[in-house]
Amino acid sequence: MRPRSLLLACLAAVVAPVSACGAAKSPLGSGSPGSATAAPSNANASATPSANAGVTGAPTSPARRRVVLVSIDGLRPEYLFEADARGEKIPNLRKLVAGGASAEGMDGTWPTVTYPAHTTLVTGVAPNTHGILANHPFDPKLVNDDGWYWYAPAIRVPTLWSAAHGAGLHVASVYWPVTVGAPEIDWNFPQFWRTKTDFDDALMRALATPGLADEVERAYGVLPAEHRGDHERGNAAELLIKTRKPDLSLVYFTDLDTVQHATGPFSRLAYATLEAIDGEVGRLVKAAADAGTLAETTFVVVSDHGFATTHEVVRPLSYFRARGLVQLDDRRRIRSWEANILPAGGSCGVYLARPDDAALKKRVRAIVDGLVVDAGGGIAKVYEGAEVAAKGGFEGATWVLEATEGFTISGAVEGDTHSITREGGTHGYPPTVRSMRASFVAWGAHVRAGKLGVVRMIDVAPSVARWLGVALPKAEGVAIEGAIAP
Numbered sequence: 001m002r003p004r005s006l007l008l009a010c011l012a013a014v015v016a017p018v019s020a021c022g023a024a025k026s027p028l029g030s031g032s033p034g035s036a037t038a039a040p041s042n043a044n045a046s047a048t049p050s051a052n053a054g055v056t057g058a059p060t061s062p063a064r065r066r067v068v069l070v071s072i073d074g075l076r077p078e079y080l081f082e083a084d085a086r087g088e089k090i091p092n093l094r095k096l097v098a099g100g101a102s103a104e105g106m107d108g109t110w111p112t113v114t115y116p117a118h119t120t121l122v123t124g125v126a127p128n129t130h131g132i133l134a135n136h137p138f139d140p141k142l143v144n145d146d147g148w149y150w151y152a153p154a155i156r157v158p159t160l161w162s163a164a165h166g167a168g169l170h171v172a173s174v175y176w177p178v179t180v181g182a183p184e185i186d187w188n189f190p191q192f193w194r195t196k197t198d199f200d201d202a203l204m205r206a207l208a209t210p211g212l213a214d215e216v217e218r219a220y221g222v223l224p225a226e227h228r229g230d231h232e233r234g235n236a237a238e239l240l241i242k243t244r245k246p247d248l249s250l251v252y253f254t255d256l257d258t259v260q261h262a263t264g265p266f267s268r269l270a271y272a273t274l275e276a277i278d279g280e281v282g283r284l285v286k287a288a289a290d291a292g293t294l295a296e297t298t299f300v301v302v303s304d305h306g307f308a309t310t311h312e313v314v315r316p317l318s319y320f321r322a323r324g325l326v327q328l329d330d331r332r333r334i335r336s337w338e339a340n341i342l343p344a345g346g347s348c349g350v351y352l353a354r355p356d357d358a359a360l361k362k363r364v365r366a367i368v369d370g371l372v373v374d375a376g377g378g379i380a381k382v383y384e385g386a387e388v389a390a391k392g393g394f395e396g397a398t399w400v401l402e403a404t405e406g407f408t409i410s411g412a413v414e415g416d417t418h419s420i421t422r423e424g425g426t427h428g429y430p431p432t433v434r435s436m437r438a439s440f441v442a443w444g445a446h447v448r449a450g451k452l453g454v455v456r457m458i459d460v461a462p463s464v465a466r467w468l469g470v471a472l473p474k475a476e477g478v479a480i481e482g483a484i485a486p
């Protein structure tokens with residue numbers, strides 16, 4: 001019943017026809033894009049390539065198409081659209097919004113957690129199709145030492161990087177999830193960690209594309225790593241955009257998620273963290289300008305999910321253990337189990353050791369119903385697994401539990417069924433929960449400026465593929481036409 005992991009050979013992608021035209025104008029107009037005053041600007045709308053195309057009706061597309069896809073983990077759309085009311089200073093992001101295409105919100109994946117969402121962002125398919133079901137692979141005996149779905153071969157479908165590689169394009173990735181061992185990424189700093197200390201530098205040196213770690217360390221002193229911050233991730237991305245001029249760059253900023261887990265969304269620390277990330281976004285735009293690639297680059301800024309404030313925790317596995325569904329050994333480790341969970345913050349899948357055992361299913365269902373009663377209001381809904389599978393998540397689960405907003409589902413095997421915790425934040429609730437909406441902004445080459453309604457996360461990869469001029473034929477989503485100019 002453990003989900004299979006298939007590595008599919010990447011499909012050959014095709015390069016879209018390119019127009020033969022001269023150098024395009026900078027989407028920024030004049031000025032230095034990295035500075036707060038002259039970063040992406042919509043002051044002169046005619047300075048955008050899309051506007052030029054609209055005015056003249058003639059093909060003004062640069063011959064080369066490049067995309068920088070930036071993910072800001074846990075960025076709720078309100079951060080972008082209510083910046084004044086919230087007192088945020090995010091000039092670079094605001095100028096991307098003002099001069100680009102931006103969605104009111106983006107409906108995410110089941111569950112709304114980082115690894116499934118990031119894989120959907122680069123494949124255009126739901127988690128049950130791409131195979132990254134949660135942050136952690138199902139680990140019923142908790143033997144995997146908190147390991148995550150780090151490894152790219154677990155992705156079952158073509159990715160943007162495999163499509164780009166197949167089309168002869170070059171790809172850089174800084175910290176994008178599920179990229180360890182992705183041979184189609186030419187320059188790769190994958191997200192991975194072990195101790196979250198300086199000892200992890202040796203690991204990053206081994207996992208990154210040979211030679212890159214030394215180069216980044218020479219230029220900036222330190223490597224990107226889990227225990228360092230988004231500035232170090234920005235360093236590596238800046239270097240790659242400037243020196244390698246990748247056709248596709250994937251850049252993942254994690255700090256806003258970390259802070260929001262600790263404080264909840266919209267805290268003073270969250271605003272300060274986003275302001276720092278805004279500076280990193282400005283650096284990336286400036287790096288493209290310095291590389292001379294800005295006019296042919298589409299910047300897409302997304303997030304993977306929203307965020308909710310939390311104050312209580314529910315422990316389904318502990319509840320199962322107390323009712324005989326999980327047995328511990330004398331060292332308090334799981335020895336055997338009949339029912340288990342795949343936790344994902346605001347939701348979890350419930351898995352049976354023998355899913356076809358009708359008697360077991362009936363017995364566990366009664367216990368799940370008891371949990372709903374005993375969880376202090378923390379379980380909002382129990383879904384049939386098949387119902388959620390049809391929406392693309394929690395493959396193989398017999399049921400899926402949705403926590404009440406404000407509650408986190410813990411994977412702990414011991415402890416109270418529910419208890420109050422210090423206030424913090426989480427995500428992972430179903431994508432239908434409003435606070436789980438993610439962000440989508442596109443700006444630059446071939447972007448049709450304007451406001452979009454609510455878009456879908458499965459539509460991001462097909463849009464990026466279009467901007468890049470490659471094909472992603474297995475995508476379940478479609479390109480967001482309202483954001484795309486010729």
Ligand SMILES: [Zn+2]
Pocket residue numbers: 073074113114115257304305
């Ligand atoms: Zn995330």
Ligand SMILES: [Zn+2]
Pocket residue numbers: 074114257258261427
């Ligand atoms: Zn998170």
